[in-house]
Amino acid sequence: MRTKQIIWGLNNTQKFRAIVNGVGFIMDVKDLQNKFVFTSQRVAVWMALETCARENITGFGKTYTSYDDKMNVTKVDVQVNLI
Numbered sequence: 116m117r118t119k120q121i122i123w124g125l126n127n128t129q130k131f132r133a134i135v136n137g138v139g140f141i142m143d144v145k146d147l148q149n150k151f152v153f154t155s156q157r158v159a160v161w162m163a164l165e166t167c168a169r170e171n172i173t174g175f176g177k178t179y180t181s182y183d184d185k186m187n188v189t190k191v192d193v194q195v196n197l198i
Contacts, residue, residue, distance in 0.1 A: 121145060122161070124168030130198040133160050136191060141198070155181045159191040173197045 121127055127145040134140075135156050142150055144164065151157035159179040166175050176194035183189060 118145075121147065122164050122168055125164060125197075131164065132196045132198060133163075134192075134194040135160060136193075155179075155183075155189045155191050156193075159193040160195060163193050163195040167195060167197060 118127060121144050125144050127143065129144050130141065131144070132139065132141050140150070147157060147161055147164075151160070158181065159177075162179060163175050163177060166177075167173065174194070174196040176192075179191045179193060181189050181191065
């Protein structure tokens, strides 16, 4: 049975390099579902990859702001490069 495409426009086996708050990772798109401990970091990488797929670019960097359950601000610096 065929696996659902996680991010529209990218294969699940597409490799990418992500730098999240100064720490680098090399992983596949399918690894997004279970390799990150913090949800805010996973969502930031996910949104950066969606931007790359939507705008047809190979790299993107941005600071994402999110809020936790107590409305504390969390800023996540993320840079993504498709390999």
